[in-house]
Amino acid sequence: MIGKLAIAAVLALLSAAAQAQSGKLTLYTSQPDRIAAETVAAFNKQHPGVTVETFRSGTTEVMNKLAAEFLAGDPKPDVLFIADAVTMESLKADDRLLADPEADVTAFPPAAYDREKTYFGSKLITTGIVYNTAAPRPQSWLDLLAPAAKGQVVLPSPLYSGAAVIHMAAVSAAPMLGTDYYAKLAENRAIAVQGNGAVVTQVAGGQRMYGVLVEFMALNARAKGSPVDFVFPKEGVSAVTEPVAILKTAKNPEAAKAFVAFILSKPGQELAAAQGFLPARTDVAPPPGFPKPAELTILPLDIAAATRDTQALKERFSQLFGG
Amino acid sequence: MLRRLGATASEQALCLGLIVFVGAISAAPLARLLLEGIAPGGRLDLGVLASVLGAPRTWLAAERTLATVLVSTAIATVLGGAFALLVGATDLRGKSALAFIFLLPLMIPSQVTAIAWINLMGPASPLLKTLGLAPAPGTPHPLYGFAGISAVMGLEHAPLVFLAFRAGLKTLPGEVIEAAELQGASRFRIIGTIVLPMTLPALAAGAALAFVSALGNFGTPALLGIPAGYSVLTVLIYQQLAGFGPNAIPETAVLSLLLGLLALVGIAAERWLSRRHDVRADQLHARRLISLGHVAPFFEASAWGLLALIVAVPLAALVAAALVKAYGLPLTSDTLTLDNLSYVLTEHAATARAAANSLLLAATTAVIVAGISALLGYLVVWRDNAISRGLAIAAELPYALPGMVLALATILVFLQPLPLVHVSLYGTLGIILAAYLARFLVLALKTTVAGYLQIDNALEEAAALEGAGLWRRIASVILPLAAPAVAAGAVLVFLVALNELTVSALLWSAGHETLGVVVFSLEQAGDSTLAATLSVLVAAATVALMALATVAARRLPQGVLPWQG
Numbered sequence: 001m002i003g004k005l006a007i008a009a010v011l012a013l014l015s016a017a018a019q020a021q022s023g024k025l026t027l028y029t030s031q032p033d034r035i036a037a038e039t040v041a042a043f044n045k046q047h048p049g050v051t052v053e054t055f056r057s058g059t060t061e062v063m064n065k066l067a068a069e070f071l072a073g074d075p076k077p078d079v080l081f082i083a084d085a086v087t088m089e090s091l092k093a094d095d096r097l098l099a100d101p102e103a104d105v106t107a108f109p110p111a112a113y114d115r116e117k118t119y120f121g122s123k124l125i126t127t128g129i130v131y132n133t134a135a136p137r138p139q140s141w142l143d144l145l146a147p148a149a150k151g152q153v154v155l156p157s158p159l160y161s162g163a164a165v166i167h168m169a170a171v172s173a174a175p176m177l178g179t180d181y182y183a184k185l186a187e188n189r190a191i192a193v194q195g196n197g198a199v200v201t202q203v204a205g206g207q208r209m210y211g212v213l214v215e216f217m218a219l220n221a222r223a224k225g226s227p228v229d230f231v232f233p234k235e236g237v238s239a240v241t242e243p244v245a246i247l248k249t250a251k252n253p254e255a256a257k258a259f260v261a262f263i264l265s266k267p268g269q270e271l272a273a274a275q276g277f278l279p280a281r282t283d284v285a286p287p288p289g290f291p292k293p294a295e296l297t298i299l300p301l302d303i304a305a306a307t308r309d310t311q312a313l314k315e316r317f318s319q320l321f322g323g
Numbered sequence: 324m325l326r327r328l329g330a331t332a333s334e335q336a337l338c339l340g341l342i343v344f345v346g347a348i349s350a351a352p353l354a355r356l357l358l359e360g361i362a363p364g365g366r367l368d369l370g371v372l373a374s375v376l377g378a379p380r381t382w383l384a385a386e387r388t389l390a391t392v393l394v395s396t397a398i399a400t401v402l403g404g405a406f407a408l409l410v411g412a413t414d415l416r417g418k419s420a421l422a423f424i425f426l427l428p429l430m431i432p433s434q435v436t437a438i439a440w441i442n443l444m445g446p447a448s449p450l451l452k453t454l455g456l457a458p459a460p461g462t463p464h465p466l467y468g469f470a471g472i473s474a475v476m477g478l479e480h481a482p483l484v485f486l487a488f489r490a491g492l493k494t495l496p497g498e499v500i501e502a503a504e505l506q507g508a509s510r511f512r513i514i515g516t517i518v519l520p521m522t523l524p525a526l527a528a529g530a531a532l533a534f535v536s537a538l539g540n541f542g543t544p545a546l547l548g549i550p551a552g553y554s555v556l557t558v559l560i561y562q563q564l565a566g567f568g569p570n571a572i573p574e575t576a577v578l579s580l581l582l583g584l585l586a587l588v589g590i591a592a593e594r595w596l597s598r599r600h601d602v603r604a605d606q607l608h609a610r611r612l613i614s615l616g617h618v619a620p621f622f623e624a625s626a627w628g629l630l631a632l633i634v635a636v637p638l639a640a641l642v643a644a645a646l647v648k649a650y651g652l653p654l655t656s657d658t659l660t661l662d663n664l665s666y667v668l669t670e671h672a673a674t675a676r677a678a679a680n681s682l683l684l685a686a687t688t689a690v691i692v693a694g695i696s697a698l699l700g701y702l703v704v705w706r707d708n709a710i711s712r713g714l715a716i717a718a719e720l721p722y723a724l725p726g727m728v729l730a731l732a733t734i735l736v737f738l739q740p741l742p743l744v745h746v747s748l749y750g751t752l753g754i755i756l757a758a759y760l761a762r763f764l765v766l767a768l769k770t771t772v773a774g775y776l777q778i779d780n781a782l783e784e785a786a787a788l789e790g791a792g793l794w795r796r797i798a799s800v801i802l803p804l805a806a807p808a809v810a811a812g813a814v815l816v817f818l819v820a821l822n823e824l825t826v827s828a829l830l831w832s833a834g835h836e837t838l839g840v841v842v843f844s845l846e847q848a849g850d851s852t853l854a855a856t857l858s859v860l861v862a863a864a865t866v867a868l869m870a871l872a873t874v875a876a877r878r879l880p881q882g883v884l885p886w887q888g
Contacts, residue, residue: 037672064568191552195849201650201849202849205447206446206459207463207550225649226650314566
C-alpha cells in the first residue's frame, strides 16, 4: 500500500515537473538563424525553464546529419522544424515520429497537418521569382529561360534546401514546365548556390538579376531597402508548409510538445506573420503585401510520388548543375 | 646484460603503444578508405568505382581541380620565389616584418581569405561602392570561378614556396657568391647563373608543396566556386555528402581516392626534389647576402606595395563589410554600424558554441600530439629502424593527403559504434578530435625532431650507463631538454587547429561546429555581413596569436616558428 502511494507520489511529481516544462530541448531547424532565435525567444517567454539548443542548416543538410546520427545510434534532436512535409512523410514511414494527439489543430485547414498528428504544417511558404529592380519584371517561369536572363539566374540547391526539393518536384510535374525545365535552366547558364539565403544575397548584391526564392526572404529584403522585388509567376508557385514534429527518440518529449503547442498557438502564428510568413491558422491575418491564399495558384504536388523520387531528383540536379 | 634487457622491454612497450596510437588514428582509417573504394560492404565490388569513374561530373571536377591547382601553383611559385629571393638572398631592410606579413595568408584560414576577396571585388563591395568603383549590377563576381580560385589559392600557397625556397637559399655556400662578386659579376647575373641553378630543387620542392596544398584546399574553391557552379574534387565530395548524407559514402570514397592519388604524385615529387637538394651549408662561412645598393628603395617599395595589395587591402574590405548595415550598401556615416559585431559576439549562439569547441579541440589536440611527438621523436631520431620510419610515414600521410580524404576515412571508421563500448564517436567532438590528432601529429613531430637533433645524445647515454631505465631517462633527461621544441610544436598545432575547416566541414554535427564551419556556413547561407564580421574576429585572433608566439619565441629554439628566419 505504502509502495503504491509512493509510486503515485513520484508519478504526480513527474507530471508536475512535466507541466513546468524545464530542462534541455534540442531543436533542429531550417529556419534562418535570426528567425529561429526569435521563435525560441518567444517560446521561452512562455516556458522560461526550457533551455533550447538550436541547430540550423538547410533541410537537406539537417536531414543528412540526422541520418548519420541514426546510423551512429544516437539521434540528438527532440523537435524537428523543417521546410517540407515530404521529408516528414519519409521520417514517418521510417517510424521516427511521435504522434501528439493533444495538439490543438482546430484553427487549421485539414491539409495543413498529418491526420495521425505526427507532424503539423505551421505556415505556407511559396517559391517564386525574386528580381533585382534594375531588371525588367518577369511574369512567367519561362522568362528565366529567355536570352535576356542568360547567366543571370541563381537558384537554391535541392542538395541543401528542402523548399528547393519540393520546387523541383512541383515544376517537373507541371505540364507547361515539365521535366526538362531544369535542363533548360542549366542550358541558360543558371547557377545553383546552397540555400535561399545565398540567392537573395546574390540578387540584392546585383551579381545576378533573377533568383528562384521563397517569398518571405524577398519581401523581407525589400522591406529592408534592398533593390529587389518578388513575383508570383502566372503558372503558379510551389509551396511548403514548414512542419514541426517530435522524434520518437526525444529525450524531453514534454518540452517538445510544449514547443509544438506554441508554434500552433495563436501567439506563435502571430509571431510567424510578424516575421513575414503566411501563417497556417485561418484566424491569423497574413502579413501586409501578401496575396490572399485563395488567390494564389499553387503547383500541385503528389506527396507520395515526391517522397519516392527525391533521391532521383537530387541526383539529376547534381548532374545538371555539377554540385 | 639484465639492464639492457630491461631497457629493451620498456622500449618495446613504447613502440607498441605508439604503433597502436598511430595505427588507430592514421593507418586504420586510411586503409579502411582504400577498402571502401574497391570493396564496399567488405566484398570485392568495382561497381561503385566504375560508376563514379564513368560519371562526367567526376571528370569535370577532376579537370577543374587540375586547372586551378596548376595555375595557382604557378602563381605561388613566382610570388613566393621572388619574395624568398628578396628576403633570403639580399640585404633588404625590414625582412622580419615582410616575412611576417607575407605569411599571413598561410596562417589566416582560407575561408576567411576567400571571404575577404569576395567582399573586395564584387558588385556589392562596400569598399569599391564607397569609392564609386564597384562593377555595375548584373556583372558576375569577377572572382567566382576558375580565375578567382586560381589567383586566391596562389596567394594563399605562395608562403609555402617562400619557406621552402628560403630554407634552400640559406644553404647556399657564401664563398661562391663572393668569388663571383670579386670577378665583377652583376647581382642579376649572380642570381641568374649561380643562386637559381643551385637552389632550383628547393624552389621546385616548394612548388610541389603548393601543388599538394591546392589539391586539398576546400575553403577557397568552395566559397569562390559554388556560386559559379564550378566544383573541384574537394567541393564535390563535400556537396555529395551534404546533399545525400551517408548514402553518398561509397561514391565519395572513390572521389577521395582519386584526390589522394593526385596528391601522392605531388608528395612523391616533393620528396624526390628535397632529397636532391641536400647541400649542407658551410657553417664556418657567414652567409653572403647580395647587396641591393642603389636599387634597394625600388625593391623595398615594390615589396611593401605588393603586400599592401594582397594582404592589407582585402583585409580592409573585410572590415568594411563587417561594419556596413546591410549587404550591398556603401560604407558611409549613415550605414556604419556595430550591430553585426554585437550580434555575433552576444546573440549568435552558434558562434559562441563554435568558439568554445574550436578552443577545446585545438588545446586538446596540441597537448596530446605534443606529448606523443615527444616520445615518437625520440624513436625517430635515436632509434632509426624500420618501425620508427614506418611510424613517421604513417604520421605524415594524414597531413600530406588532402583533409577531405582523412575526414572521409575517419567517418568510415568512427561512424559505426566502437567495439566493446558500443558508443559511436559520431555526433560528438570526439570524431573531430580523432581526425585532428591524425592530421596535426606530424606538425608537432617535425618541430620536436628538429629540437632533438640539436640535443647531444651523450647526456642520455651517460644516464643509461648510470643505470637509468628508458622511462626515467625520458622523464629526467630527454623531456627537459626537448621541452622548448615540443612546446613550439604545440603552439603551431594550436594555431592551425583553431582555424581548421576542411576536416571539420565533413565531421561536424549539430552543436559540435568549429569556427571554420560557422564562418563557412554563414557565407554559404547568404549572411554575408555576419560572415565578414566573424572573419574579422578570426583574422584578428590569428594575428594576435602569431604576435604572442613571436614574443614567446625568444625562449624557443631557433627556427621553429615558420615566419621567423
